[in-house]
Amino acid sequence: xxxxxxxxxxxxxxxxxxxxxxxxxxxxxxxxxxxxxxxxxxxxxxxxxxxxxxxxxxxxxxxxxxxxxxxxxxxxxxxxxxxxxxxxxxxxxxxxxxxxxxxxxxxxxxxxxxxxxxxxxxxxxxxxxxxxxxxxxxxxxxxxxxxxxxxxxxxxxxxxxxxxxxxxxxxxxxxxxxxxxxxxxxxxxxxxxxxxxxxxxxxxxxxxxxxxxxxxxxxxxxxxxxxxxxxxxxxxxxxxxxxxxxxxxxxxxxxxxxxxxxxxxxxxxxxxxxxxxxxxxxxxxxxxx
Amino acid sequence: xxxxxxxxxxxxxxxxxxxxxxxxxxxxxxxxxxxxxxxxxxxxxxxxxxxxxxxxxxxxxxxxxxxxxxxxxxxxxxxxxxxxxxxxxxxxxxxxxxxxxxxxxxxxxxxxxxxxxxxxxxxxxxxxxxxxxxxxxxxxxxxxxxxxxxxxxxxxxxxxxxxxxxxxxxxxxxxxxxxxxxxxxxxxxxxxxxxxxxxxxxxxxxxxxxxxxxxxxxxxxxxxxxxxxxxxxxxxxxxxxxxxxxxxxxxxxxxx
Amino acid sequence: xxxxxxxxxxxxxxxxxxxxxxxxxxxxxxxxxxxxxxxxxxxxxxxxxxxxxxxxxxxxxxxxxxxxxxxxxxxxxxxxxxxxxxxxxxxxxxxxxxxxxxxxxxxxxxxxxxxxxxxxxxxxxxxxxxxxxxxxxxxxxxxxxxxxxxxxxxxxxxxxxxxxxxxxxxxxxxxxxxxxxxxxxxxxxxxxxxxxxxxxxxxxxxxxxxxxxxxxxxxxxxxxxxxxxxxxxxxxxxxxxxxxxxxxxxxxxxxxxxxxxxxxxxxxxxxxxxxxxxxxxxxxxxxxxxxxxxxxxxxxxxxxxxxxxxxxxx
Numbered sequence: 001x002x003x004x005x006x007x008x009x010x011x012x013x014x015x016x017x018x019x020x021x022x023x024x025x026x027x028x029x030x031x032x033x034x035x036x037x038x039x040x041x042x043x044x045x046x047x048x049x050x051x052x053x054x055x056x057x058x059x060x061x062x063x064x065x066x067x068x069x070x071x072x073x074x075x076x077x078x079x080x081x082x083x084x085x086x087x088x089x090x091x092x093x094x095x096x097x098x099x100x101x102x103x104x105x106x107x108x109x110x111x112x113x114x115x116x117x118x119x120x121x122x123x124x125x126x127x128x129x130x131x132x133x134x135x136x137x138x139x140x141x142x143x144x145x146x147x148x149x150x151x152x153x154x155x156x157x158x159x160x161x162x163x164x165x166x167x168x169x170x171x172x173x174x175x176x177x178x179x180x181x182x183x184x185x186x187x188x189x190x191x192x193x194x195x196x197x198x199x200x201x202x203x204x205x206x207x208x209x210x211x212x213x214x215x216x217x218x219x220x221x222x223x224x225x226x227x228x229x230x231x232x233x234x235x236x237x238x239x240x241x242x243x244x245x246x247x248x249x250x251x252x253x254x255x256x257x258x259x260x261x262x263x264x265x266x267x268x269x270x271x272x273x274x275x276x277x278x279x280x281x282x283x284x285x286x287x288x289x
Numbered sequence: 290x291x292x293x294x295x296x297x298x299x300x301x302x303x304x305x306x307x308x309x310x311x312x313x314x315x316x317x318x319x320x321x322x323x324x325x326x327x328x329x330x331x332x333x334x335x336x337x338x339x340x341x342x343x344x345x346x347x348x349x350x351x352x353x354x355x356x357x358x359x360x361x362x363x364x365x366x367x368x369x370x371x372x373x374x375x376x377x378x379x380x381x382x383x384x385x386x387x388x389x390x391x392x393x394x395x396x397x398x399x400x401x402x403x404x405x406x407x408x409x410x411x412x413x414x415x416x417x418x419x420x421x422x423x424x425x426x427x428x429x430x431x432x433x434x435x436x437x438x439x440x441x442x443x444x445x446x447x448x449x450x451x452x453x454x455x456x457x458x459x460x461x462x463x464x465x466x467x468x469x470x471x472x473x474x475x476x477x478x479x480x481x482x483x484x485x486x487x488x489x490x491x492x493x494x495x496x497x498x499x500x501x502x503x504x505x506x507x508x509x510x511x512x513x514x515x516x517x518x519x520x521x522x523x524x525x526x527x528x529x530x531x532x533x534x535x536x537x538x539x540x541x542x543x544x545x
Numbered sequence: 546x547x548x549x550x551x552x553x554x555x556x557x558x559x560x561x562x563x564x565x566x567x568x569x570x571x572x573x574x575x576x577x578x579x580x581x582x583x584x585x586x587x588x589x590x591x592x593x594x595x596x597x598x599x600x601x602x603x604x605x606x607x608x609x610x611x612x613x614x615x616x617x618x619x620x621x622x623x624x625x626x627x628x629x630x631x632x633x634x635x636x637x638x639x640x641x642x643x644x645x646x647x648x649x650x651x652x653x654x655x656x657x658x659x660x661x662x663x664x665x666x667x668x669x670x671x672x673x674x675x676x677x678x679x680x681x682x683x684x685x686x687x688x689x690x691x692x693x694x695x696x697x698x699x700x701x702x703x704x705x706x707x708x709x710x711x712x713x714x715x716x717x718x719x720x721x722x723x724x725x726x727x728x729x730x731x732x733x734x735x736x737x738x739x740x741x742x743x744x745x746x747x748x749x750x751x752x753x754x755x756x757x758x759x760x761x762x763x764x765x766x767x768x769x770x771x772x773x774x775x776x777x778x779x780x781x782x783x784x785x786x787x788x789x790x791x792x793x794x795x796x797x798x799x800x801x802x803x804x805x806x807x808x809x810x811x812x813x814x815x816x817x818x819x820x821x822x823x824x825x826x827x828x829x830x831x832x833x834x835x836x837x838x839x840x841x842x843x844x845x846x847x848x849x850x851x852x853x854x855x856x857x858x859x
Contacts, residue, residue, distance in 0.1 A: 367747060406728055408729045
């Protein structure tokens with residue numbers, strides 16, 4: 001029973017972090033119609049900025065949590081304005097190529113600036129230690145991650161369904177020309193959405209930093225996971241992203257504990273199964289070719 | 290009475306509560322030309338999409354030459370001998386005019402999987418492509434990129450592609466849309482000639498009434514997804530329901 | 546007509562240059578030239594899927610790697626003559642391409658790009674973790690380069706001899722691949738890249754054709770990988786990593802995806818650049834990314850592509 005609870009909590013942990021990353025990917029796709037291959041790299045950048053702030057500058061975790069994602073958002077604005085903007089009216093392949101190039105650039109820049117070794121940051125003092133959940137001693141920080149994930153989920157839901165800003169973004173996503181005609185500054189919305197998506201990914205990176213080893217391969221791993229989440233859940237679907245993240249989280253949480261040998265390929269098997277049965281994702285819209 | 294080539298029963302397509310096509314039935318006899326008319330939004334293109342396999346019907350059935358073809362994918366339906374043109378010209382802009390036709394011919398002659406021969410050496414296909422282009426008056430532009438053709442010629446090319454697979458049933462979706470009167474006359478004359486040859490059965494959608502009355506053996510009038518009237522051109526011309534639907538549209542347009 | 550004569554003339558010159566190369570350049574460049582030929586084939590196989598069929602795959606290295614590992618393992622464990630290992634490499638990569646392609650071609654181009662990346666990295670993970678078979682991150686080394694096969698007595702261990710073997714194989718493979726692009730099948734692929742729906746309305750199951758293109762491309766990538774393992778003296782997971790796939794993408798974009806020789810030209814520029822830049826820095830990937838970004842933004846038709854566009858006045 002204990003083992004089960006631990007695996008369950010671990011799954012939620014992983015799932016909600018994955019959700020945070022994947023939802024940013026989905027939001028960017030929804031409005032820009034681009035898959036941001038560099039999304040994992042932006043997550044990693046958030047983690048590295050946090051490491052710099054905390055490990056090298058001695059700032060607190062909470063300061064890093066505020067500052068690092070903002071810095072990443074600034075980087076994202078520069079990327080969108082200087083690079084992505086050039087390929088919007090071309091074939092979508094060009095956007096995919098460009099974000100892929102960005103992935104290479106950011107990945108290698110990180111390696112160059114911070115070196116190839118792994119770094120560690122400690123969780124803030126407030127969140128160290130363990131807490132007893134149903135008889136299992138679970139790290140408080142892990143519970144914090146779950147809480148952040150839920151907060152992000154609710155926050156995004158409220159933002160997109162209840163606020164005027166959310167409505168503007170959804171309008172731009174649905175019909176760009178129409179939105180422009182209605183007086184919405186669509187280019188600014190696009191920049192904003194890309195920066196926002198990057199910001200979310202960076203928040204994920206900062207939050208993940210005390211939990212995971214910070215290394216140059218972080219971005220690579222998370223982007224594949226995000227793709228799997230989005231394929232399982234369905235591109236363009238908010239609840240789908242949550243569902244996909246939960247599925248993958250549980251695969252990792254329980255697979256990692258009970259089936260360690262094939263743990264690495266389990267996510268791919270899960271993805272392949274979904275592709276066979278429901279190619280557009282469990283909750284996705286039309287995606288077939 | 291011969292067996293109809295195309296037999297459609299109660300064909301329906303709903304999109305989230307809206308009936309784009311609502312219980313339409315139609316029989317098309319071999320070698321006849323049936324025109325499908327109706328105001329915009331009447332459901333004509335959706336109707337075509339279901340027959341050609343682009344969309345699956347919500348309910349109803351389509352039989353072709355005795356066999357049920359409801360819900361089959363487009364490539365299967367094409368192989369059975371049904372070809373269609375599109376309202377928005379659907380050609381291969383980057384390929385040459387001749388290559389456009391060769392694509393269809395390659396498919397038709399079962400050579401699409403031929404990987405180890407040069408396409409430029411296949412005289413059978415190249416010659417047949419020229420014959421087809423000549424029939425449509427496009428032989429002079431055969432080597433040009435399809436994208437540089439004028440609008441009328443592009444639509445002619447589309448018809449060439451349609452005919453290349455030697456269909457028995459041809460669905461033309463507003464073939465003269467956007468054409469000059471000269472081009473319209475040319476295309477109408479062409480379709481008339483093809484229809485008279487007895488090799489094809491035509492189902493034609495049109496807005497231009499002169500074209501319709503010049504080509505059709507029978508007319509089906511659609512309105513708001515439903516069959517409004519069906520009959521010979523004379524019958525349709527005098528049908529009060531049709532007049533009301535069209536006149537009603539005209540009055541609405543005049544009022545706005 | 547004269548343009549065609551000119552192109553044939555240039556090709557003949559290039560071929561002559563390749564044949565005479567070892568006698569005119571420093572010894573080191575034999576290795577560079579061998580690598581250019583192999584990478585050119587790899588990039589050209591990628592372009593069959595990308596430039597000709599319109600599908601962007603970020604996992605093409607999986608087939609390259611599969612070819613490498615197949616060759617390496619056969620040489621190591623069974624001492625099979627090279628020619629048979631190359632055939633086996635083509636077979637295994639073809640099968641892998643069939644499996645991966647089956648899942649990927651059913652979805653639109655956005656999903657396709659994501660899925661090929663994901664599946665490619667899955668193969669990478671397997672190669673990385675399955676120590677007992679693939680020797681993990683160390684890769685497979687120490688395989689002997691004995692004979693070529695077919696009764697030919699060739700000293701494969703001699704780089705000069707190996708260069709000529711690669712030259713012959715790559716030229717033959719390139720000719721074959723070119724034939725495929727100019728065949729009726731190739732015409733269908735070009736049509737599909739532009740307007741897949743129209744193709745299906747002509748009576749062809751365009752999804753099946755895209756899968757077949759993917760498989761053929763995987764086959765040639767496997768051949769390139771099979772040639773690469775003996776050259777590199779190791780078959781390692783790096784060859785399957787997306788950074789390797791990225792190289793195929795960049796080489797193709799560098800040279801130009803619209804012309805058959807574009808990827809080969811791009812491979813030449815790429816390998817020369819890489820050789821030059823890696824002598825200064827370890828961070829070659831950064832330059833790779835920057836060059837790719839710049840090419841996509843400003844020089845989408847590629848170097849050779851832009852030149853040929855001008856010459857052919859498109």
